Amino acid sequence: MADITLSPDRLQRTQTPATRRRASLRNFKAQGLAWMLALPALFLMAMLLLGPLLAVVVLSFTDYSLGNASLDWRGLDNYQAMLGDDIFYKSISNTLVYVGIVVPGSLLLGLGAALLIESLTRGKAFWRAVYFLPVMATLIAMAIVWEFMMSARFGIIPQTLALLGFPAKNWLQETATALPVLCIIGIWQSLGFNMVLFMAGLSGIPRTLYEALELDGGSSAWTRFWTITWPMLAPVTMFVVIITAIRSFQVFDTVHVLTKGGPNNATMVLIYQIYQEGFDFFRSSYAAALTVVFLVFIFILTVIKARTIENKVHYS
Amino acid sequence: MRRMLKMTVATVALLAGSAAAFAETTIEVQYPYAHLFTKTYENIVGDFEKANPDIKVKMRAAYESYEDASQSVLKESITKKLPDVTFQGLNRQRILVEKGIAQPLEPFISKEADFEKDGYHKAMLDLSTFDNKVYGLPFSISLPVAYYNMDVLKKAGYTGELPRTWDQVIEVCKAIKTSGQNVDTMFWGWNVTGNWFWQALNWSRNNPMTSADETQVNFNNEHGKWAMKTFAKLVKACDMPNNEWKEAMANFSAGKVGMFFWSTSALQKITNDSKGTYELKTDLYPEIADGGGLPAGGNAGLVLATDPVQADAAWKFLKFATSGQGAAQVALTTGYMPPNKAANEIILKNFYDKNPNNFTAVKQLPLLRDWYAFPGENGLKITKVIEDAMQSIASRERIDEPEKVLQEMSEKVQALLPKNPS
Numbered sequence: 001m002a003d004i005t006l007s008p009d010r011l012q013r014t015q016t017p018a019t020r021r022r023a024s025l026r027n028f029k030a031q032g033l034a035w036m037l038a039l040p041a042l043f044l045m046a047m048l049l050l051g052p053l054l055a056v057v058v059l060s061f062t063d064y065s066l067g068n069a070s071l072d073w074r075g076l077d078n079y080q081a082m083l084g085d086d087i088f089y090k091s092i093s094n095t096l097v098y099v100g101i102v103v104p105g106s107l108l109l110g111l112g113a114a115l116l117i118e119s120l121t122r123g124k125a126f127w128r129a130v131y132f133l134p135v136m137a138t139l140i141a142m143a144i145v146w147e148f149m150m151s152a153r154f155g156i157i158p159q160t161l162a163l164l165g166f167p168a169k170n171w172l173q174e175t176a177t178a179l180p181v182l183c184i185i186g187i188w189q190s191l192g193f194n195m196v197l198f199m200a201g202l203s204g205i206p207r208t209l210y211e212a213l214e215l216d217g218g219s220s221a222w223t224r225f226w227t228i229t230w231p232m233l234a235p236v237t238m239f240v241v242i243i244t245a246i247r248s249f250q251v252f253d254t255v256h257v258l259t260k261g262g263p264n265n266a267t268m269v270l271i272y273q274i275y276q277e278g279f280d281f282f283r284s285s286y287a288a289a290l291t292v293v294f295l296v297f298i299f300i301l302t303v304i305k306a307r308t309i310e311n312k313v314h315y316s
Numbered sequence: 317m318r319r320m321l322k323m324t325v326a327t328v329a330l331l332a333g334s335a336a337a338f339a340e341t342t343i344e345v346q347y348p349y350a351h352l353f354t355k356t357y358e359n360i361v362g363d364f365e366k367a368n369p370d371i372k373v374k375m376r377a378a379y380e381s382y383e384d385a386s387q388s389v390l391k392e393s394i395t396k397k398l399p400d401v402t403f404q405g406l407n408r409q410r411i412l413v414e415k416g417i418a419q420p421l422e423p424f425i426s427k428e429a430d431f432e433k434d435g436y437h438k439a440m441l442d443l444s445t446f447d448n449k450v451y452g453l454p455f456s457i458s459l460p461v462a463y464y465n466m467d468v469l470k471k472a473g474y475t476g477e478l479p480r481t482w483d484q485v486i487e488v489c490k491a492i493k494t495s496g497q498n499v500d501t502m503f504w505g506w507n508v509t510g511n512w513f514w515q516a517l518n519w520s521r522n523n524p525m526t527s528a529d530e531t532q533v534n535f536n537n538e539h540g541k542w543a544m545k546t547f548a549k550l551v552k553a554c555d556m557p558n559n560e561w562k563e564a565m566a567n568f569s570a571g572k573v574g575m576f577f578w579s580t581s582a583l584q585k586i587t588n589d590s591k592g593t594y595e596l597k598t599d600l601y602p603e604i605a606d607g608g609g610l611p612a613g614g615n616a617g618l619v620l621a622t623d624p625v626q627a628d629a630a631w632k633f634l635k636f637a638t639s640g641q642g643a644a645q646v647a648l649t650t651g652y653m654p655p656n657k658a659a660n661e662i663i664l665k666n667f668y669d670k671n672p673n674n675f676t677a678v679k680q681l682p683l684l685r686d687w688y689a690f691p692g693e694n695g696l697k698i699t700k701v702i703e704d705a706m707q708s709i710a711s712r713e714r715i716d717e718p719e720k721v722l723q724e725m726s727e728k729v730q731a732l733l734p735k736n737p738s
């Protein structure tokens with residue numbers, strides 16, 4: 001780095017008033033150019049992100065319903081209605097449960113798969129492909145496959161269990177098991193992606209660290225993992241947690257295809273409730289209010305994550 | 317400049333018009349459920365264009381479902397890209413009427429000389445009447461009917477009359493259970509749109525959903541209690557599986573269920589699936605009290621065009637599709653029936669003689685009642701409240717307290733109804 005930086009005194013020597021003026025003009029021009037270049041992106045951002053966001057916030061204070069010619073200001077009515085809406089509480093808690101299960105589940109299993117595959121001497125590519133397949137497949141199509149597999153009369157899972165003497169039930173139709181089944185599908189789907197990220201992280205750990213550890217006398221697999229692998233994987237882990245958490249918060253496809261939020265709202269999650277209120281019931285303003293709550297949630301989480309986790313991560 | 321432009325356009329139009337010998341109007345039409353109706357509309361449009369060479373019909377890509385249909389129209393009303401004729405679920409008409417998107421048909425009907433003779437009767441028009449004005453013409457109608465897998469019933473030793481009451485249904489259930497077949501006894505379609513069968517039980521006792529001014533829930537009365545208790549009793553005594561509707565239909569189609577209470581609209585598919593596997597029979601929906609009825613399902617055509625020329629052509633098409641040969645196509649190509657009297661009694665007589673299973677619903681036509689759409693902005697949300705309540709019984713969670721379920725459901729629906737008469 002040092003060889004291309006100008007030393008301060010050399011800079012001073014070359015600066016006459018004229019050149020300074022030229023420089024500031026150049027600076028101004030460069031800044032103008034930068035803004036000009038950024039303008040299309042800024043414009044698009046305002047149109048596609050900030051504009052709609054603002055519209056949603058404004059809508060949430062009105063009584064607008066899709067197709068209406070006019071709307072009235074209703075203040076906090078929608079938010080008040082939310083406080084008395086049992087389905088809202090249910091969808092919040094279901095979403096949190098889903099995130100709480102899928103994030104650690106797919107993280108640990110993804111890491112486990114990565115370590116196991118990494119330890120293989122042959123067939124690495126094969127297993128990598130096997131675990132990565134669910135990520136490549138369209139989740140909607142896969143959800144339909146799961147639907148068939150869970151069907152009480154034809155599905156392979158209930159029928160296999162029936163052979164073992166359990167009652168053949170479609171767990172997606174049972175209030176107690178529907179959400180856990182969706183969590184399992186969620187883990188199944190994101191495991192492969194997390195695994196690939198972890199494998200990339202593993203290959204980035206210098207061999208020399210392990211050799212150094214061995215010289216220091218630490219040779220058990222556990223010490224190697226705990227003192228080198230895990231800390232060195234911290235940046236990857238943080239990335240995985242963030243990505244999986246955000247994706248889990250947005251769970252929609254499997255709910256839409258498999259349960260539609262049922263049975264008895266046992267799988268009602270925030271995004272699905274927003275969809276239902278907005279596009280099934282046309283209560284657009286209420287859906288907007290729910291969206292605002294959802295955004296606040298995501299925002300808070302992002303801040304917490306950025307503050308707490310980022311500080312503790314060792315970037316190499 | 318503008319005047320010159322206008323004149324040029326007028327001249328060109330005149331020349332073009334004289335060349336074609338008549339002015340041609342193009343109307344755009346959109347309908348739901350391509351897999352059910354593509355053939356039907358193909359036939360209707362072909363016949364219509366032959367009979368009306370001055371009108372061209374452009375079919376838009378079909379709506380995916382009734383939900384998608386009303387969603388699209390609501391969106392298009394903002395962007396002013398509405399089709400001239402749209403076909404909408406019967407319980408989805410009201411929202412378009414309330415928002416002023418659907419146009420009243422009274423001006424057209426008053427000009428028709430033989431409207432009644434063409435087969436349009438009051439019960440049919442009632443399905444699309446709001447505030448004493450007709451807004452649509454029902455196109456394809458379905459009613460709840462009973463489907464029986466006669467093989468399962470015979471193996472259960474049941475050879476008597478098919479059930480006429482719910483208690484008799486339960487008897488058949490018991491017979492099927494004791495016969496030890498690996499089948500479900502029955503499935504009762506509580507989850508057809510989540511409130512259709514709730515309305516069916518209530519209509520069977522002539523019990524409307526709300527008070528006449530639509531501000532009070534009406535089903536929290538004796539008839540409503542009977543309805544909820546009957547549902548709970550059926551689920552319990554028949555061991556009815558808590559299936560999602562697609563799964564329930566697939567099971568019955570495959571011959572794994574004895575009795576199936578459902579809409580006639582599934583008849584075409586189930587008939588095809590049952591061929592060569594088991595004997596399928598449809599029969600009247602059980603236990604309709606004197607003066608009771610059944611809610612109509614299906615869809616109706618609405619005119620959305622406001623331009624007089626377009627609207628006129630749109631009306632011609634809609635009338636063609638809902639009467640005479642047009643209406644007959646519905647029965648010939650789908651499991652639905654046309655609500656048109658003339659089409660059913662004259663043109664389709666032969667067809668029904670040959671297909672008695674299709675005739676069950678026609679026999680029930682005198683029972684035709686409104687598929688009631690709840691009023692106001694929360695109308696569709698109310699159907700979800702009813703669905704949730706029914707589900708809590710179907711899933712056994714609250715099967716032992718139907719009266720309490722009804723009580724809570726009534727309170728929640730009441731809170732969502734408009735405070736003032738509409």
